[in-house]
Amino acid sequence: MGQPVIIQIENIYYPVLATVGIPANLVTIVILSRGSYGLSKCITRYLVAMAVADLLVLIFEVILYETKVTHFPYSFLKYTPICSLNQTLLFACIDCSVWLTVAFTFDRFVSICCQRLRTKYCTEKIAAVVIAVVCSLIVLENLPIYFIYEPRKIIDNVPWSCNVKSSFYTLPIWVVFLWLETILTPFAPFVLILLLNALTIRHIVLANRVRRGLQGNNNGENHNDPEMENRRKSIILLLAISGSFILLWMVNLIFYIYVQFADTQFLHTNYNDPFTIMEQSGFMLRALSCCTNTFIYAVSQSKFRDELKNMIKRPLALINCLFK
Numbered sequence: 001m002g003q004p005v006i007i008q009i010e011n012i013y014y015p016v017l018a019t020v021g022i023p024a025n026l027v028t029i030v031i032l033s034r035g036s037y038g039l040s041k042c043i044t045r046y047l048v049a050m051a052v053a054d055l056l057v058l059i060f061e062v063i064l065y066e067t068k069v070t071h072f073p074y075s076f077l078k079y080t081p082i083c084s085l086n087q088t089l090l091f092a093c094i095d096c097s098v099w100l101t102v103a104f105t106f107d108r109f110v111s112i113c114c115q116r117l118r119t120k121y122c123t124e125k126i127a128a129v130v131i132a133v134v135c136s137l138i139v140l141e142n143l144p145i146y147f148i149y150e151p152r153k154i155i156d157n158v159p160w161s162c163n164v165k166s167s168f169y170t171l172p173i174w175v176v177f178l179w180l181e182t183i184l185t186p187f188a189p190f191v192l193i194l195l196l197n198a199l200t201i202r203h204i205v206l207a208n209r210v211r212r213g214l215q216g217n218n219n220g221e222n223h224n225d226p227e228m229e230n231r232r233k234s235i236i237l238l239l240a241i242s243g244s245f246i247l248l249w250m251v252n253l254i255f256y257i258y259v260q261f262a263d264t265q266f267l268h269t270n271y272n273d274p275f276t277i278m279e280q281s282g283f284m285l286r287a288l289s290c291c292t293n294t295f296i297y298a299v300s301q302s303k304f305r306d307e308l309k310n311m312i313k314r315p316l317a318l319i320n321c322l323f324k
Contacts, residue, residue, distance in 0.1 A: 018062045022055065026055065028297065031304060032044050049131045050100045053093055053096040053097040054293065057090070057093045057097055060086055061093070061287055084162055092138055097290060098185050099189065100134060105241075106196055108196075108234060110122055112204060148164055148174065200238065248289035248292070251278065
């Protein structure tokens with residue numbers, strides 16, 4: 001009997017995602033780190049941090065977890081302590097990716113809506129502090145995950161693979177931890193991103209109305225307004241990044257809600273069950289969210305496209321010179 005359809009899809013999907021996503025994030029990190037992208041150093045800090053977090057998710061989840069299961073079933077990565085460590089780092093990287101998106105959204109909210117606070121908060125130094133604090137707190141918050149696993153089997157006194165302890169779903173301390181994890185990711189980020197975006201859009205719409213009213217319209221002529229153009233570019237980038245996050249995490253959010261209020265558990269093994277198909281689909285879309293920002297930059301930002309073209313042309317020019 002063949003493998004379930006969802007497993008067949010995953011066997012193709014995750015290697016392709018790693019092949020595309022890892023180079024895309026590496027290119028993004030290089031372009032943004034060079035500082036020639038035309039954005040402020042504050043924004044660049046957040047975007048680089050988000051790209052690094054996305055890259056780590058692809059490494060720990062897509063390669064060391066999903067791809068390993070299919071293509072390297074008996075590697076040393078299946079040794080229980082290493083497997084538990086990988087799971088801990090996996091969830092920490094996912095949370096970092098999510099909360100750095102929230103931090104970036106909040107930074108843009110302050111920059112656009114809070115004029116007095118902007119000069120003090122929207123700086124490269126504050127961005128570096130925020131990134132460091134967010135990542136440190138998330139790592140500490142995810143440390144207990146290492147202890148929720150037990151060996152799936154013992155071979156020659158060596159513990160292999162990871163299985164969630166049954167007590168994880170019954171002991172009060174773990175139940176509270178699971179609720180806390182669910183609230184912190186993805187419930188709170190969804191609420192914060194939607195709220196901050198709504199406030200930012202409202203402020204921009206009202207500010208643009210006032211600005212147009214003050215400028216007037218002389219004989220029907222259109223006037224180029226650099227301030228309004230900058231706001232337009234900022235809101236496009238902000239909404240593209242946060243909108244992509246919300247869409248690709250939506251299935252995962254519904255899944256988490258279902259788990260919390262239904263008498264069921266994570267990681268079912270019946271891959272023909274609709275719940276498991278939904279669960280695995282949510283994981284695939286969540287992993288895809290770590291690849292989309294590069295393409296968002298390429299589509300929405302002309303300077304990023306120019307830098308990307310230059311990066312592609314240089315090695316091609318070198319190869320051409322070698323063969324001349």
